[in-house]
Amino acid sequence: TAKLTISPSRMIRLNLSTNINSEELQIYEHAFAHDGVGPLIGAPPGSPVNNLSGNDRISTRTYQYILSWTHTLSAKAFYEFKLNRFSRQYFDRVSDNLSDYFVNQIRFNDGEDFIIRGYDPRFFDQEDRVLQGKFDLTYQADINHNLKAGLDVAKHRVWRHQILPGGDI
Numbered sequence: 530t531a532k533l534t535i536s537p538s539r540m541i542r543l544n545l546s547t548n549i550n551s552e553e554l555q556i557y558e559h560a561f562a563h564d565g566v567g568p569l570i571g572a573p574p575g576s577p578v579n580n581l582s583g584n585d586r587i588s589t590r591t592y593q594y595i596l597s598w599t600h601t602l603s604a605k606a607f608y609e610f611k612l613n614r615f616s617r618q619y620f621d622r623v624s625d626n627l628s629d630y631f632v633n634q635i636r637f638n639d640g641e642d643f644i645i646r647g648y649d650p651r652f653f654d655q656e657d658r659v660l661q662g663k664f665d666l667t668y669q670a671d672i673n674h675n676l677k678a679g680l681d682v683a684k685h686r687v688w689r690h691q692i693l694p695g696g697d698i
Contacts, residue, residue, distance in 0.1 A: 530547070530548045531546065531547050532544065532545070532547075533545045533546070540600060540601045541598070541599070541600050541601075542599045543596075543597070543598055543599075544595070544596070544597045544599075545594075545595070546594075546595045547592075547593065547594050548591070548592075548593045549590075549591065549592050549593075550589075550590070551588075551590050551591075552588070552589045552590075553586070553587070553588050554586070554587050555585065555586050555587070556585040556586075556587065585621055585622070585623055586621075586622060586623065587619075587620070587621045588618070588619075589617070589618070589619050589620075590616075590617070590618040591618075592614075592615070592616045592617075593613070593614070593615045594613070594614045594615075595611065595612070595613050595614075596611070596613075597609060597611045597612075598610045598611075605668060605669045605670070606666070606667065606668045606669070607667055608664070608665065608667070609664070609667075610662075610663070610664050611662070611664075612661070612662050612663075613659070613660070613661040613663075614658075614660050615657075615658070615659040615661075616656060616657065616658045616659075617656070617657045618656045619654075619655045619656075620653070620654050620655075621651060621652070621653040621654075622651065622652045622653070622654070623651060623652070651692075652690075652691060652692040653689075653690075653692075654689070654690040654691070655687070655688065655689045655691075656686075656687075656688045657685070657686070657687050657688075658685070658687075658688075659683060659684070659685050659686075660683070660684045661681070661682070661683040661684075662681075662682045662683075663679065663680070663681045663682075664679055664680045665677060665678070665679035666679060
């Protein structure tokens, strides 16, 4: 988080602020948690003794930038212009490589207790973006009356890439 304020004159103020956040986590699923004591019964020769790589990994990134310009016209009037850009990226996957989802099908051991091979077929990649511009003109007519007019424009974009049941992308 950061904020910078510049006042080139008594009547003008410029603000630039930003907020950036990043998170990484892994979802534990017991079916993928063979402890590595030895090969599971029914596992093909050479199989790994654990499959923790089959667990979901989630990444979230959030970025926000705000630029505002305030100009005081008189003791009773001022205007403000704001520009805001926000994006959120959410990525839930087991593997970063899409082809892994089609060749590494889930396989259980003979007792159906643990997954000995393959990935959870979860792959979800989404990004939301908002670009917003705003202009306000404010006039304090008297102690009881404040007049305000403005314009607000926003563009919102959602992008999604996902593997659906059956393997459709």
